[in-house]
Amino acid sequence: MWLTTACGQQNRAGGTEGKQTAAATESTAKGAYEVDEFKTKSGKTVRFHALMHSCIRIEYDGREIEIDPVAKLGGRTIDYAAMPKADYIFVTHEHADHYDAATLRQLTGANTQLIMNKRCTEMFGSGKAMVNGDKMQVADDITVEAVPAYNITADRTKFHPKGRDNGYIMTIDGLRIYIAGDTEDIPEMAGIKNIDIAFLPCNQPYTMTVEQLVKAAKTIKPKVLFPYHYGQTDVSTIPAQLKGDGIDTRIRHYE
DSSP states (O other): EEOTTTTTTHHHHTTTTTTTOOOOEETTTEEEEEEEEEETTTTEEEEEEETTTTTTEEOOOOOOEEEOOOOOTTTEEGGGGOOOEEEEEEOOSTTTOOOOOOOHHHHHEEEEEEEHHHHHHHHHSSSOOOOOTTTEETTTTTEEEEEEOOOTTTTTTSSSSSTEEEEEEEEEEEEEEEOOOSOOOGGGGOOOOOOOOEEEEEEEESOOOOHHHHHHHHHOOOOOOEEETTTOOOOHHHHHTTGGGOEEEESSSOO
């Protein structure tokens, strides 16, 4: 499978051995976002827009997928009104940097599928609830599996207790994408296989330290890794730490 950057540089999957690759930049009314492009097994393009923190916009075959859409975080804002209505929205859990009811309403159209953890569906009053282990076919060419996301360090378990929140593994026309959500390097990661693109969080004490993220990446072995949800954490050393593992690590503006 070929993995392609938006700026036209093409890399054989896993062949860049951790070298950071430049992304194209997309301008909108409210800012500019880095965009990375990948090809599916049938040659269709999947575009990932690095909005901020845990907010990811995915374009695929004329469809819009939004991950944890939040319009405002600290001094940063996203103008979701300038974006199309979503075909699919995935929310990992109810914390304010992941769940934004007003933005969900703004992005929801007549045919939008809203998929969240159970607590978010209760808070929002609608949507499809997935729990860890659930699998769902949301389209002929898109499947999703809800996987565990939780803290394991003793003084952190209160932030994300086991069994409440979701990570998601999406398979889009054969392209396997792991969006970890807020988690540490949990034992269940050993069972996550054949990942093309992984989004792993890095902001202690809420998610992983840099050391934990590196360990998790070496366990999962994605072809491409995006550290995300990293706030003020210095993630600049991660590409070098994974260089020998054949993982193409890309640092984008997911502070």
